[in-house]
Amino acid sequence: MESIANPLYFFSNLSLNPPSCSNVVRFIDVLEFFFVAHPLSGRKEGEEHKRVMYFHPKGEQLERQSEITGFAEAVVNFTENFLSTSHRDISEKLTESDDGFDFRTVTTQRTEHVYIRTEDDQFMLGVSISKQLSHVSDYPLFQPAIRSILSDAYKMFRMFFGTFSSFINFRTVPDDIPKFKERLDFFFSKYIPLLKVHKMPLLDHLGGVEFLRMSGPLYLNVVSLITELREEFPIIEKVMFLYQDKLLYYQLSKRDLPSLFRYLTHNLLPTTLAPELEHSGRNASKGRYLRGPTDLTTDVPLLGDESLSVVHLHSEQEAEFQDELVGYQMMVYRCLNATVCMFVRNSASFTNGDSDRRNSGESLNVSQSSSIRSSPPQNGVVSRRLLRNVDQFLETELAQVASKIGDEVGDEKLTDATDFHYIYFNPSSLSMTSSLSTSPSLSVAASGSASTSKVPLPPVDVNRLVCDTMSNFVSDTEEFGECFVKSSSDWWIVIKKVNSRLLVLILPPSSYTSSLADVQSKTATIVRSHFEAIFFS
């Protein structure tokens, strides 16, 4: 099962305990339970446990599993009666804006539960965080962040295996449910133990991607390289261009961007780093594919270990409201720190979104099997020939562009030491930068010391305060806003929202920030010096 083409092959080796000073927490350390349920499967008396598709921790008794999922279902159904109108509106709004899901939260004395419903409310995912454990781990509970973590987990699964409902549909093939369970088990039992969450939950909640800063003329080189690539190979439908662990250019739906970016920077790219360091020296500027076949000289069909992984992405950039998912074969080409991800529509896969699940029963088998890597011969359209041609096309040009970027990025490296913490997020471009975020292993090895801040990480109460301020004083819908908060430990929190952009400044206690006026002027200085290109009045 663990073949090279398997997307999860790379969920490995990263499970080391984060050091206590780190700004991330292992999710498993605060997690009480996590489940995926399909309520329709457990309608019959005595068969309630059948609705549980996946449950973490695995050792939990079946009775308790069905109890928990039953409670969740009950909460959802019960609250539906009260909130039907107003809640629907909210949930619809969320769907429009950021692929959000209908959700419920339950707070008990010991735990914080979040349930989300997906795919026409057929499926339910739930998570419970233990308050005690989170206290021990210094992890501030922030309910929107937990919600985001939960929906991110779902989206990640969906990216690799397609929608849940592609496994279960009304003309049910009896084998589907065990297969579905197998997939879920396969995915989540790796995903959850490796998942890390930020001690600043806001970062998980916002879920942006980090863009690389770069000069315009050079950026145009990237754009034109990609445009040329798309012209030369019209079969490539979507493209993403990264340098080191930062995004530069993309041509795909914004809804897929965070998951894909996360997968690439957290899972795929770190694993490639070691071989690159080993081989540095010889043929360093030669590009290569990160996945798929190593031998491109033959024309043998791509089978088994050599086949490319398939990801399910939203098909049309224009129609943002459609939930069409299409399988794409992913080619990842890397050269001198620059990574080009190319997506070719997988001919073997069919649209298996919610909308047509009713009439695509048989065809779905094909898409599943292609994602299980049992490799039917018609698996995909990417051939060695195509890989070879793309390689030839990109080889020299990409190396040139990458080395130019390298020169420019290298020059700027040293300028960035700050005496404050910040989070910047632009919801319209999904651009996020923060002095508190980490991208594991890449940041240390490739981009030098990433955390450029000289100040200590903010204590947990400050983090909690930031989250509380966000949820209580900053409106989601307003495009402008400003808020200054002083914590009991003399940290200052400045939240500015200008033109939908969010800037959170976390200023450590110091003699320069004794009064509000000081903080205001300090804020103005920071904005002027660090965000000068952006309009933050």
Place this chain on the structure above:
Amino acid sequence: MLELGATFIPFEPDRSAHDGNITRNFFDCSSQRICTMRNNGALGLASKSLQNDKITNVRTKDRGEPSTVKFSPDGRLCVMQRAPNTADIIFLEKTENSLCLELTVSTKSKEPLLAVEWITNNQLLLVNNHSAELLFINEDKKSSKLIKATNVNAAWAIYYAPSQLLLIANGQSCSNLQPIIVAHSQFTRMKNFEVDFGGSISKENFLEKDAAIATIYGKVYIMVFRYSNRSATMLDLYELPFDASTAPQFRHSLILGFNGGCGIHVIDNLVIVHHQSSQKSMIFDIKVSSPSKSHSPLVTTTIEPHPQHQPPPSLYTNFWFTFLPDVVIDSAGGVMYSIRLKNEKSQLEISEKHTMLEYLARRRHEKKLFIVSFLSCLRARALSLRQIRKIFAMLSGGGGAKTPKAENSAENGAGSALKAVMTCEKYSSLVVTQHEMQSAVLIPLREDASLPESYVANIMLQYLRSLFDASITPEAYLIEMVVETLAEAGEMSKLQQIVTYRVINDSKPLAFLLLSYEARCSTLFQSGVDILARNKASDEIVEVMLEKKQIVDAFRFIDVRNLNEALIPKVVEAANQHCSRQTRYAIREHLTEKKAKASLYKSIGDDLYTEAEIKEAANEQATCTLFEI
């Protein structure tokens, strides 16, 4: 693609008549003149050239048959070689009816002369086996004086007038070539070098007729025929450096692929080889990129006579003599022709569009033709974007991003670190200005409804990139056009990313353009405001904020920036229109606190309550009962 005889000049062909009159013709390569000599000059010496109509006509003494006739650059002196070891200088002045005066010169050693050449109007170069001597000819005194002499070991010598370059062959099989620059009354030796001419038992020596010198793309090349028994004949090009300390190097090899008589021309930086027996001419362009040093002909074609020649002259005959750069002499017909390129036919002859366009771009005076062809290729979508980029790069930067720099530094380096001793005609590549590009290519493309906008937008981006690569600031109009085209193409995501990365320069008009796209892509609004902020256009930002009904934030912005108070009434007016009563009250209080002038905010409180409300309130107050606890 080649045309014979757009310019031509007739002359009297060689003949030995029965009446004893003999006519002989000589071609002087340096001055490009044909000299017709009747009865060894006794019946007249006429010289004509294609460049000008001036015909020199004189009579000289008949002192035997000359072997060469050469004119000084100003045409006042002429040198003839009638005996193996002497040269006669003929003063062509004031000789309407009388015979010309003559002066006989020779080298010191009186050895047979290998070359007699004019260096300047009054300096004559004589080369024999052992020495090269430079003589000063005093026209007034009719005397000569040795200026400079140098020892050489020469088997033969040729002279290239444009660079004042004397090339001497020596050594075993004569394949060691010694270039010498004769300038400023000095001999400057350059590094000698060995050429490979495919020597064999049957062909022991490298011959004068197998070598030629020409300037191609601003560099002087020595062209050498290399024969081989097995493979085809090659024409090897050796590049001469400009300084005296680097050795000439083998650069290019042109694959001729035939045997037998041929002639070379170098026209507009193209090497053209005419092959007699197959009646074909091959055109080589050494700038056409080639993986190795070998070049195949870019075009193989046949010369066509210019229609003004009726009946058309026969081509590729045995009587043809070709001279560099572009002269064909038909010795039987008695006509000297020039050959020229007909580049307008290149569209038909060169099938690969990219090569064809690059070819045209490198030709002299073909800008118009190039632009027309370029536009038609773009319209036909015959080029890939990468090819388009390369062509743009050629036009904007004068070559690829890196190569011209390297070349320049090599040349400039030669000028500074190493003293350049040789000069030649510089090659300047085609430059198309932004304005020309816009009006002749980009705007027509945009207006062409049959082309998808995204294609046009991509072309524009490639052009923009070429400008950036050449460090040229793009004009505001071009940027605006790029943005508009991208928007028309619906490539909002691309446009947004490009704007975010500030690929395009900030300007207020651009900002407003972006703001106007807000309806289609909300993120562009952000970018537009950013540009305004970077341009310190605070007034406009306030306007935009008021437009978006962000009145409180407009106030905050004014406060933070300490803006002109003149803006406040506008904000107040907007507040009166859109804000709730509480907000208006807050604004009023805020202004009072800031001690703003009363005139600025007076209006805000005026209608805080309507009269009816006040009345009602008064009424309510009057009728209410006060409960006391």
